[in-house]
Amino acid sequence: MERSLSMELVRVTEAAALASARWMGRGMKNEADDAATTAMRNVLNTVPMKGTVVIGEGEMDEAPMLYIGEKLGTGVGPEVDIAVDPVEGTNIVASGGWNALAVLAIADRGNLLHAPDMYMDKIAVGPEAVGQIDINAPVIDNLRAVAKAKNKDIEDVVATILNRPRHEKIIHEIREAGARIKLINEGDVAGAINTAFDHTGVDILFGSGGAPEGVIAAVALKCLGGELQGKLLPQSDEEVERCKKMGVDYTRTLLMEDLVKGDDAIFAASGITDGELLKGVQFKGTYGTTHSLVMRAKSGTVRFIEGQHSLKKKPNLVIK
Numbered sequence: 284m285e286r287s288l289s290m291e292l293v294r295v296t297e298a299a300a301l302a303s304a305r306w307m308g309r310g311m312k313n314e315a316d317d318a319a320t321t322a323m324r325n326v327l328n329t330v331p332m333k334g335t336v337v338i339g340e341g342e343m344d345e346a347p348m349l350y351i352g353e354k355l356g357t358g359v360g361p362e363v364d365i366a367v368d369p370v371e372g373t374n375i376v377a378s379g380g381w382n383a384l385a386v387l388a389i390a391d392r393g394n395l396l397h398a399p400d401m402y403m404d405k406i407a408v409g410p411e412a413v414g415q416i417d418i419n420a421p422v423i424d425n426l427r428a429v430a431k432a433k434n435k436d437i438e439d440v441v442a443t444i445l446n447r448p449r450h451e452k453i454i455h456e457i458r459e460a461g462a463r464i465k466l467i468n469e470g471d472v473a474g475a476i477n478t479a480f481d482h483t484g485v486d487i488l489f490g491s492g493g494a495p496e497g498v499i500a501a502v503a504l505k506c507l508g509g510e511l512q513g514k515l516l517p518q519s520d521e522e523v524e525r526c527k528k529m530g531v532d533y534t535r536t537l538l539m540e541d542l543v544k545g546d547d548a549i550f551a552a553s554g555i556t557d558g559e560l561l562k563g564v565q566f567k568g569t570y571g572t573t574h575s576l577v578m579r580a581k582s583g584t585v586r587f588i589e590g591q592h593s594l595k596k597k598p599n600l601v602i603k
């Protein structure tokens with residue numbers, strides 16, 4: 284994949300962030316999601332690539348846009364798998380909360396896990412603790428391993444986890460171990476990525492969230508030299524059947540190479556609302572400012588990009 288694709292992908296997440304940020308705090312998560320999805324799809328179709336959505340807004344019969352299997356791009360360029368989440372944290376946008384992102388990942392065709400839309404148990408760390416975690420080990424062992432790898436006391440380790448009743452036991456175990464916790468209400472993609480940046484104050488992500496989000500976060504962590512391990516958690520016979528149909532073994536531990544093969548992958552995200560890593564969209568007069576992160580696994584380059592967008596010259600960026 285050409286390195287110039289990175290900048291093309293930032294245009295895509297910027298457009299999605301600008302579109303959905305208009306809905307911030309308005310209590311309408313579907314409208315925020317629709318605006319971002321439309322913007323993302325429009326701009327993706329201008330990117331020089333032959334893309335196929337493998338993680339998107341749903342199956343063809345349930346999502347009009349960015350559905351699984353949809354072909355995107357100009358049709359000229361590399362053949363790639365595309366994973367999209369136009370609004371990662373729809374409730375966050377609706378409530379004007381913390382850490383909503385527009386995210387996108389691409390990899391060579393066939394290299395992203397076609398994750399079924401169900402829960403996935405996850406554990407994630409940044410580069411310093413790579414190779415030290417094990418999703419099948421007790422929580423305390425993982426906390427000790429991260430503390431050792433980062434040369435910290437366990438009391439200094441901060442775990443992040445979605446604040447859900449299903450996580451009561453893990454939360455109790457983390458507290459018992461003496462580590463501290465940053466509970467998040469939504470958005471475990473940001474939670475996973477934050478483990479790779481010291482200034483976010485987060486060392487490890489635990490707990491279950493969406494499997495598609497797990498694959499997207501794995502691409503980000505591959506670019507950052509971090510690690511995510513996952514285990515699918517089907518909740519019903521129907522979900523077990525779905526795994527079988529898709530040829531995914533839900534009993535297996537999914538390692539980085541299972542989630543995203545090779546290193547020809549690119550991840551891009553733009554902040555919709557403010558977060559530890561990226562600021563959200565700011566509107567002033569005829570300008571919109573975006574803050575984005577784009578990374579390429581092959582080169583390991585991580586770029587933070589601030590964009591000033593003239594909404595007068597590009598009125599299609601203002602989807603109200």
Ligand SMILES: O=P(O)(O)OC[C@H]1O[C@](O)(COP(=O)(O)O)[C@@H](O)[C@@H]1O
Binds near residue numbers: 371374447470472494
């Ligand atoms: O809210 P649940 O059911 O615990 O699901 C957790 C998943 O939902 C999210 O918090 C937000 O997902 P949406 O953007 O689809 O609302 C994800 O980051 C996370 O993986």
